[in-house]
Amino acid sequence: MRIALFVTCVNDTLFPDTGRAVVRLLRRLGHDVEFPEAQTCCGQMHFNTGYRDQALPIAEGFARAFAGYDAVVAPSASCAAMVRDWHPKLAAERGGPRPAAAVADVAPRVFELSELLVDVLGVTDVGAYYPHRVTYHPTCHSLRMLRVGDRPLRLLRAVRGLDLVELPDAAECCGFGGTFALKNADVSAAMAADKVANVRGTGAGTLCAADNSCLMHLGGTLTRTGSDVRTVHLAEILASTEEDPA
Amino acid sequence: MTARDAVLGRIDAIVPPRAAADIAADYARIDREYLRRHHDDGVLDLFAERVADYRADVRRVGPDELAAAVAEILAARPGVHGVPSGLPAAWTALAPAESLAADPAVADLDGLAGAVTGCAVGIAETGTIVLDHGPDQGLRALSLVPDHHLIVVAADRVAADVPEALERLDPARPLTFVSGPSATSDIELSRVEGVHGPRTLKVLVVA
Amino acid sequence: MTVPPPAPSAMPTYLGMPRFPDAAARAVADEGLRRNLAHATTTIRGRRAGAVAELDDWSALRESGKQIKDHVLANLGHYLRLLEERVTAAGGTVHWARDAAEANRIVTDLVRATGETEVVKVKSMATQEIGLNEALAEADITAHETDLAELIVQLGDDRPSHILVPAIHRNRADIRELFARTMPDAPPGLTDDPADLAEAARRHLRARFLAAKVAVSGANFAVADTGTLVVLESEGNGRMCLTLPETLISVMGIEKVVPSWRDLEVFLQLLPRSSTAERMNPYTSSWTGVTPGDGPSAFHLVLLDNGRTATLADDVGKQALRCIRCSACLNVCPVYQRAGGHAYGSPYPGPIGAILSPQIRGVGSPVDASLPFASSLCGACYDVCPVAIDIPEVLVHLRARAVEEGPRHPLERAAMAAAGWTLRSPARLALAQRAASAGRGAARRFRRLPGPLHAWTDTRDLPVPPRESFRAWWRRTGGGRTEEEA
Secondary structure, eight states: OOEEEOOOHHHHHHOHHHHHHHHHHHHHTTOOEEOOTTOOOOOHHHHHHTOHHHHHHHHHHHHHHTTTOSEEEESOHHHHHIIIIIHHHHHHHHSOHHHHHHHHHHGGGEEEHHHIIIIISOOSOOOOBOOSEEEEOOOHIIIIISOOTTHHHHHHHTSBTOEEEOOTTTTSOOSOTTTHHHHTHHHHHHHHHHHHHHHHHHTOSEEEESOHHHHHHHHHHHHHTTOOOEEEEHHHHHHOOSSSOO | OOHHHHHHHHHHHHSOOOOHHHHHHHHHTSOOOSOSOSOOSOHHHHHHHHHHHTTOEEEEEOGGGHHHHHHHHHHTSOSOEEEOTTSOGGGGTTSOGGGEEESOOGGGGGGOSEEEEOOSEEETTTTEEEEOOOTTTOOTTTTTSSSEEEEEEEGGGEESSHHHHHHHOOTTSOEEEEOSSOEEOTTTTOOEEOSSSOSEEEEEEEO | OOOOOOOTTOSOOOTTOOOHHHHHHHHHTOHHHHHHHHHHHHHHHHHHHHHHHTOTTHHHHHHHHHHHHHHHHHTHHHHHHHHHHHHHHTTOEEEEESSHHHHHHHHHHHHHHHTOSEEEEOOOHHHHHHTHHHHHHHTTOEEEEOSHHHHHHHHTTOOOOSSSOTTTTSOHHHHHHHHHHHOTTOOTTOOSOHHHHHHHHHHHHHHHHHHOOEEEEOOSEEETTTTEEEEEESSSHHHHHHHSSSEEEEEEEGGGEESOGGGHHHHHHHHHHHHTSOSSOSEEEEEESOBTTBSOSEEEEEEEOTTHHHHHTOTTGGGGGGOOOOOHHHHHOHHHHHHOSGGGOSSSOHHHHHHHHHHHHOSOSHHHHHGGGSOOOOOHHHHHOTTOOOHHHHHHHHHHHHHHHSOOOHHHHHHHHHHHHHHTOHHHHHHHHHHHHHTOOSOSEESOOOGGGHHHHTTOOEEOOOSSOHHHHHHHHTTTHHHHHO
16 A cells, blocks of 8 residues: 655645654654655645635645655645645636646545554554553644544554543633734734633643644744643554654 | 625535536435334324423314314413414304404504414424414414414324425414423523413313 | 626625634733634534534535535526525515615615615625625615624624624623613613523514515525425524515525425435534525415515625636535634634635635635635535535635735745745755855754744744755765664
């Protein structure tokens, strides 16, 4: 099985540890993973902000970069959802027939990390060790676009040493929303404040999610408000072992 | 151009008209996988329970207990109660004649203590009582203006669920679906009983 | 398909309405408002979930509701003609209105013809949309709102902020104070107990109901094959208005028609549970034309376009016309909960308003062009919508329209073009990443950034780019293999 890593532009640029964690984790599970260097981005920022003509060549470039793999794994639910849900529609609406066919071919083979592990590779216990109290925020696009359900929680529950505490109002949006965080900064910040209050109320030292963009928004709010709660991507917890802790 | 022609012209330009038979065939293809009824058994119990959930006062009586139950409820609310002239006389046989007014004028309704009516259909699943304003139910205003409404529901009028109830009703008649006493959720989105319609709803289920 | 522009006088934009973010920022700063909204919306959210969970065929009902509405939209001309024929046959009179001004003129003329100068009103979104009360006032006709929340809004000279509960932004203490101040017949010693407040409204309106000669309503549904109109309500004010006056005028959007009586078996299950989280709302009235000797002797139905045909012409946006005005999307929306309804600048607030107003009015004004962006695209609205309107899909579709047809934002456009240029090429992305890494200072995070990014760093730190991007690491270490060996 040929697995390609779509690291996403945010992780590539700001959170390389998350990409490294995916590589380490998959190799530990016996799977090789390739990194097609032609990849850049899923185009979600352009698409969701209304710049479809800018998003289209990015989506078409994605399909070229990832053609021919059995599975593409993305450590971001939001980017995986963009590719799977929106790329085919975008390409059909604005692109030529041939690139649209290429986009439609690749899209269904793109998986968020927990989907790849649970559904494609069939594992929930990945042999991880993470001796901390953790609370998990299910990001909107993981929950309501990809419908990953409790897959991330099943993975986390199998991590040795991990004390998983429930996050109140977990399913509520954190307020990131891409350019929403800038265009409607006041509402976005108010949403983050409420989410962070819930996180702090759990007493967890680590806040985990499947999207670093949401974690960047929440982490930035946490550090600004003097909290020492760490934000850690799901991949980094699952990659963590006694020998090689996160 | 009339407004009618303009609006229909715009619509026809966007969704071109088609033959009625084709439209009917499309309509028949609409998926209706939902249940015709959510409960098969204990429909009458369910009805009584769900009506009561709205804080209506529900009692089950046998046919030979009905007149006494009606008289008792009316006695507890002194004054004159409006009744439609088509209400079975046996229902009010034990109530004093001076406590009843047959087919009161709309102008007099606000001075009444209450109204007594039958109903067309009951819906167990939702605890709803539907009036079709037939002879035993009277004008729509009769069961609206007075502050107290007693409805007698014969067991065979109770349908299990909404689809079955609608099948039994004739939409050519004016219909009033009543689910509990008048209420509002307008203050802080929490339900409080009692605004403009009858604030007290009494229901006698006859079985 | 090209979208015809909406009628010019579609829906009044509330005067001087600012862009959504500016109005929302003020609302967010209002602690009391946020508390009122959070309390009300979280209460109803939990109750709706319970009412929906009680029906294990909810998803099938939702799918049928969606298909029935889509079928109507695909055959709208047919069903409107049928409705007109059946209402007329039952003794009603049907009027057509291209836009708000025309609808207001029709209603005003009908009221004038009765010789009355007062009307009682049942809560109706369509008449809010067209600004009917204001139009009647200009003709010296007083419209009395009779729904409790509408009454609260009217007495307070306020604007509605919620579809179902227009006064949701007011708590019981506010309402008590308002009643005591503005209701001449408010009982002395009025408390803020909701039951007491409801009682005060009952007393205030009773004589008015009994004397009313003309009523104006909307309609939740109109059944084409029987000519039957349906209104769902709670308080009994609807029954009063629909029953006691001599003349009834109902204003209804053209998308409210359903094919057949049996279709109500779907919507009478979907709407109450989604809306007030009840198995059934207290009162539902239906009537077909006029009934001799019972209820109004004259019935007029005004069928309103007002931007709906323009919406119908948009293949993605037309699903907004499935809306049955339940307001479940408002109640679950985290943005609505914090921004409040007034920020949306229209009688249709919340997620549905964010996709309806820009379609009915177009994306030409600052507030309308900003509405499609008034969402974090969290998708909670789509999940609860009883007719499965994919609101996020329509939002992103309208964002594209706002960018392509709305007011210009040259700076944003330039930034997006630059980002697009960078992200189209892995080499350019790598170059940008190297530049970012080179520019990192000693700090671990940015606390204050200039330009538009200050909107981020006003409340949030931003991580400093790492020494090395992922792709640089992969290239340097051969995917980590040389690193492992080292």
